[in-house]
Every structure is written in structure tokens, then in C-alpha cells.
Amino acid sequence: xxxxxxxxxxxxxxxxxxxxxxxxxxxxxxxxxxxxxxxxxxxxxxxxxxxxxxxxxxxxxxxxxxxxxxxxxxxxxxxxxxxxxxxxxxxxxxxxxxxxxxxxxxxxxxxxxxxxxxxxxxxxxxxxxxxxxxxxxxxxxxxxxxxxxxxxxxxxxxxxxxxxxxxxxxxxxxxxxxxxxxxxxxxxxxxxxxxxxxxxxxxxxxxxxxxxxxxxxxxxxxxxxxxxxxxxxxxxxxxxxxxxxxxxxxxxxxxxxxxxxxxxxxxxxxxxxxxxxxxxxxxxxxxxxxxxxxxxxxxxxxxxxxxxxxxxxxxxxxxxxxxxxxxxxxxxxxxxxxxxxxxxxxxxxxxxxxxxxxxxxxxxxxxxxxxxxxxxxxxxxxxxxxxxxxxxxxxxxxxxxxxxxxxxxxxxxxxxxxxxxxxxxxxxxxxxxxxxxxxxxxxxxx
Ligand SMILES: OC[C@H]1NNC[C@@H](O)[C@@H]1O
Ligand SMILES: [Ca+2]
Numbered sequence: 001x002x003x004x005x006x007x008x009x010x011x012x013x014x015x016x017x018x019x020x021x022x023x024x025x026x027x028x029x030x031x032x033x034x035x036x037x038x039x040x041x042x043x044x045x046x047x048x049x050x051x052x053x054x055x056x057x058x059x060x061x062x063x064x065x066x067x068x069x070x071x072x073x074x075x076x077x078x079x080x081x082x083x084x085x086x087x088x089x090x091x092x093x094x095x096x097x098x099x100x101x102x103x104x105x106x107x108x109x110x111x112x113x114x115x116x117x118x119x120x121x122x123x124x125x126x127x128x129x130x131x132x133x134x135x136x137x138x139x140x141x142x143x144x145x146x147x148x149x150x151x152x153x154x155x156x157x158x159x160x161x162x163x164x165x166x167x168x169x170x171x172x173x174x175x176x177x178x179x180x181x182x183x184x185x186x187x188x189x190x191x192x193x194x195x196x197x198x199x200x201x202x203x204x205x206x207x208x209x210x211x212x213x214x215x216x217x218x219x220x221x222x223x224x225x226x227x228x229x230x231x232x233x234x235x236x237x238x239x240x241x242x243x244x245x246x247x248x249x250x251x252x253x254x255x256x257x258x259x260x261x262x263x264x265x266x267x268x269x270x271x272x273x274x275x276x277x278x279x280x281x282x283x284x285x286x287x288x289x290x291x292x293x294x295x296x297x298x299x300x301x302x303x304x305x306x307x308x309x310x311x312x313x314x315x316x317x318x319x320x321x322x323x324x325x326x327x328x329x330x331x332x333x334x335x336x337x338x339x340x341x342x343x344x345x346x347x348x349x350x351x352x353x354x355x356x357x358x359x360x361x362x363x364x365x366x367x368x369x370x371x372x373x374x375x376x377x378x379x380x381x382x383x384x385x386x387x388x389x390x391x392x393x394x395x396x397x398x399x400x401x402x403x404x405x406x407x408x409x410x411x412x413x414x415x416x417x418x419x420x421x422x423x424x425x426x427x428x429x430x431x432x433x434x435x436x437x438x439x440x441x442x443x444x445x446x
Contacts, residue, residue, distance in 0.1 A: 004445040006383060011114070011394025012439040013075035014068065014416065015352050017121035017165065019051045020403040022081065024058035028096035031087025033123035034133065035406075038181035049409025055401050056424050058100065065107045067417060067426060068400065071436045075114040077351060077396045078104070079121035079165065082146055089125035090142045098153055105157050115158050116351075116396070118221065119147050119204070121165040122174075122181065129182050134170065134193035143200035148207040155213040162292055162351065163204050166223035167197040168247055179407050187308070191272040195280065198255050202286040220256070221292030221351040224248040226331025227301045230314050235303035239311030242268060243301045246309055249291065249339050257343045259285035268309055290393070291339060292351035295378070297321075298331030321374070322356040322412055329377040336385035336392060347393045353378050354398035356405070356412040359429065366418045366429035375431060379444040397435060401426065 019025070019035045026032065039050035057064055068076055082089065084097030108115050120143070124133055128142060147163065164170070171193035174180040184190075201220055208218045227243040229236035245251060245262035246269070254262045259281050261273065304312040318326040332353070339348060355374040359366050375397065386392050402415035410421055416432035419425075438444050 003387075004383070005441075005443045007386065008442075010442060011075050011349070012435075012442075013073055013077055013114075013116065013394060013396040014071070014400035014435075015077035015116075015396040015398050016057075016400050016403065017079045017118065018081035018084075019054075019121070019123040020399075020405070021055040021057040021401055023052060023054040023056045025051055027058065028084075028100070029087060029094040030081065030097055031083035031089070031094070032126040033081065033083045034126055034129045034181035035123050037126050037129075038183055039404075041183070044183065045407050046409035046411050049404065049411075051404050053421075054404050055419050057401075060424065061100075061104050062107055063426070064401065065104075065111050065113070067428070068108075068113055069111045071416075071428070071432055072439045073113055073400075074439065075116055075160075075394065075396070076108055076400070077116040077118060077162070079118035079123075080150060081123050082120060083123065083125040085149070086125060086146055087127075089128035090145060093149070101154065105154060109157060114160065116160045116162065116349075117150070117154070117158050118162040118165050119150060120163065122170055124181070133182055134175070134196050135189045137196060137199070139196050140199040140203050144203040144207050147204040148211065151208055151211040151213060151216075155211055155216065159213065159215050159217060161208065161216070161218045162221045163201045163218065164197055165221045165351075166294060167194065167201075167220070167252060169223050171197065172247075187272050191269070192274050194251065195274050195277055198252060198284045199280055201252075202256070202284045205286045205288060217289035217347075219288050219290035219292050219347075219349070220252060221294060222249045222252055223294045224335045225296070226298030226328060226334050227313075228298065228331075230300040230302035233303070236301065236311075239303040239309070240301040242309045243311050243313075248335065249293065250342065253291065253339070253343045253345075255281060255284045256286065256288060257345075264309075288345075290347035290349055291343070291345040292349050293335060293339060294352035294398070295332045295335050295350065296323075296353065296355070297325035298328030298334075299326060322358055323408075325355075327355070327374060327377070329381045332378050333381040333385050336382065336390045337388060340385075340390045345391065347391050349393055350382060350395040352396060352398035353382075354414050354416075356414050359402075359413045359418055361418060361420070361427060364427060366427055368429045368431045371416070371429070371431040372434045375435065375438075376444045379438065383444075
């Protein structure tokens with residue numbers, strides 16, 4: 001393979017999530033989600049933004065799939081909204097909710113685009129939160145029943161399944177920092193949410209195997225930030241390693257592949273792990289078909305006794321995206337290489353990578369050269385990872401469309417396609433045009 005071309009059949013895609021793009025959160029019998037509640041609670045989101053309309057994808061999905069086809073996407077990663085299917089999380093099924101995803105999947109297949117379905121991208125049915133949500137051990141059963149029902153209804157057409165999106169963010173930004181739904185600030189609840197998400201994930205993998213879905217593959221998507229020691233001192237090196245074990249793929253892949261939490265977590269955070277967590281480790285250890293890696297940025301970690309796990313993030317002084325995240329492409333390589341070395345997954349997909357910049361429309365065009373530069377720098381690192389033994393099979397740009405960026409509302413634009421929220425008009429940005437050339441050439445050089 002020439003040094004700039006990706007392997008044949010490399011899976012080029014783009015990613016979105018239900019609450020961020022669909023709108024119509026309570027239409028056609030859908031139940032409320034914790035993000036509907038959180039965004040409707042004053043003070044929680046920028047400008048009081050909510051997912052009530054978002055990109056109106058619930059109604060415009062055909063137009064958006066035509067856009068994906070125009071871009072030449074091979075695959076599309078999206079999430080199913082659990083409360084559209086089970087308005088109360090369990091029990092009563094909402095056929096109209098199932099219907100929406102049936103129409104979406106059928107339209108994707110018609111356009112020859114491979115669906116990659118995330119079963120859970122944070123919009124938990126609010127009724128389950130009233131029962132404790134991810135801190136209630138029974139959620140492992142509620143989630144598995146929901147997932148298994150999705151396998152039964154869509155398994156004939158959907159072959160690639162992701163159980164959870166970024167369980168670390170759900171657990172800690174949602175239950176410790178309080179900046180995401182359900183808005184808790186409780187470290188014990190956070191580790192309980194980690195543990196119950198792992199239990200739910202592995203029970204679901206077992207149920208998936210029993211469904212015998214032809215050519216079916218199941219994996220998990222994990223968030224990652226490349227953490228380097230601020231100085232070449234043992235305490236900074238240790239702090240950076242601990243930050244890696246806690247906030248990156250090891251927190252979940254160590255239990256899944258090796259049957260226990262990472263060493264550093266057991267040494268420094270065992271008091272927060274649920275009582276008798278050891279009894280669940282054998283069940284959590286369950287083979288998966290691929291690992292989904294999300295990557296955006298890197299930081300430096302400096303030893304700091306006042307911070308959780310004894311480390312605080314400091315900056316390198318690199319250029320930043322609109323999110324204030326430093327642009328560190330080398331960290332992408334480190335994360336990809338690291339996951340292969342530490343757990344040797346059969347397959348790896350980059351399930352999210354992208355950047356928010358201050359996009360402006362000029363004569364119906366968006367000249368987002370910074371985003372093209374960001375994507376190119378990161379694709380160079382992804383190709384280098386493949387050339388160094390990483391079993392990387394595909395890459396999903398985050399995101400197809402500008403959308404609801406959680407607590408930041410609509411103030412941060414990650415799309416390769418611009419959305420004018422007043423008119424719901426879509427404009428393919430220069431980065432979208434560039435990305436369609438990458439797909440055509442299977443290379444970032446053309
Ligand atoms: O912050 C950008 C993205 N990060 N991963 C999860 C997605 O839902 C976010 O929009
Ligand atoms: Ca097992």
C-alpha cells in the first residue's frame with residue numbers, strides 16, 4: 001500500500017446521535033429522556049438550548065441521507081433513542097418509534113450506506129432515572145431487554161452494533177461534574193454508573209450472541225484524551241498514567257478483556273467502586289468484536305494532591321478548537337497504538353474524530369480550512385497507526401451535521417455540513433467536499 005493510501009474497503013463514515021440531531025423528542029408516543037429534562041431545566045445549557053428541534057432530522061432524514069450519498073459515505077453511525085422504543089424504559093413498546101428507525105435503516109440501505117447503530121448515546125428514558133438510572137443494578141436487565149429487542153427488530157438489516165457511547169462521559173460528566181444529565185455530583189454514583197454500564201454491556205453482548213445475527217459484530221465506543229506527563233518527573237508520569245487508566249479506554253477494556261479494573265484504579269479509587277464489585281467481574285469479561293475509539297484532543301497532566309486521583313490538566317500552549325481543546329494529532333496515534341498494544345482488539349474503528357470551529361456562511365459557502373487541516377492531520381496519524389499494526393478498519397467523522405452540543409447547545413459547530421437553525425437549510429462545508437474527495441481517493445492526499 002503506498003504510504004498515503006488507506007487499505008482497500010476502509011470504512012469511511014460520519015457520526016451523529018439521536019438527541020443531538022432528531023428533534024421531536026416527545027412526538028409519536030416517545031417518552032421523555034434525561035436530556036429532555038436536563039436541557040429544559042433552566043441554567044443547564046448555553047442559552048437554554050434544548051433538543052426540541054435540533055436538526056429536525058426526525059422529519060428530514062431522507063434529505064440528510066441524500067446528503068450522505070452525495071458525500072459518498074460508505075457508512076453512517078447513528079444512535080437509537082431508547083425512550084422512542086420503550087417510552088418508560090421497559091414494558092410498553094411504542095411501534096411508531098420503531099417505525100422511524102425502520103424507515104431510517106431502509107433508506108440507508110437503499111442508498112448503499114452501511115448502518116452502524118449505537119444503542120445508547122445518553123438519552124436514558126426519564127422513567128428509569130426515577131428508579132436510579134445507571135446507579136440501579138437492575139438497569140443491566142432493563143438495558144439488555146431493550147438492546148435484545150433492537151437485535152430482534154433490526155438484526156436482519158443492521159450488522160454493526162455499538163452498545164454504549166462514551167460510558168466514562170455518562171458516568172463522570174453526568175454523575176460527578178454534574179455538567180451533563182442527570183446532573184449529579186457524586187463520585188460513588190459515578191463509579192456505580194461505570195460498573196452498571198459494564199454489566200449492561202456484557203449482558204447485552206451475551207444476548208447478541210444468542211440472537212445469532214448473520215455477520216453481526218458488536219463493540220463499545222470509548223472516549224479518549226491523550227494524557228502526557230507535564231514534566232519528566234516520576235510523580236507527573238504516575239499522574240498521567242492514572243489519568244489514562246481512569247478517563248480513557250483502560251477503565252472499560254481492562255474489565256472486558258482482562259477481567260478487572262486497571263491497577264491504578266484499584267490502588268487509588270477502590271473506595272468508590274460498588275461493594276462486592278468483584279462478584280461481577282467474571283460476567284463482565286466477555287469477548288467483543290471491535291473497539292470504538294473517540295479522540296479529539298490531548299493534554300498534559302501535572303501531579304496535584306488536591307485533584308481527584310492526584311493529577312490536574314495543564315496546557316501545552318497548542319492551537320485550540322472552539323471547545324478550548326488543544327489540537328494534538330500525535331495523541332491520536334498514541335491512543336490508537338496504545339489500545340492495540342494493551343488489549344490487541346480484533347478490530348478498531350474510530351467512531352468519532354472532529355473539531356468545532358467558528359464557521360461563517362459566505363455566499364452560501366463555508367470555507368472551514370481549519371477543520372480540513374484538523375481532519376488531515378488526524379487522518380495522517382490514523383494511517384501511521386495502521387502502518388504500525390493497528391487493526392483500524394474505519395473512521396467516522398464527528399459530525400455529519402452541526403448539532404446540539406450538549407451543555408454548549410448550538411453554540412459549537414462540529415459538522416462537515418452546516419445547519420442554519422433558523423431555516424433548517426443544510427450547506428456542505430468545504431470540509432465536507434474535502435472529505436468526499438478523501439473517500440473517493442481513499443487517501444488524504446489527492
Ligand atoms: O464533543 C463532541 C462529541 N464528543 N463525543 C460525544 C458526542 O455526543 C459529542 O458531540
Ligand atoms: Ca465471562
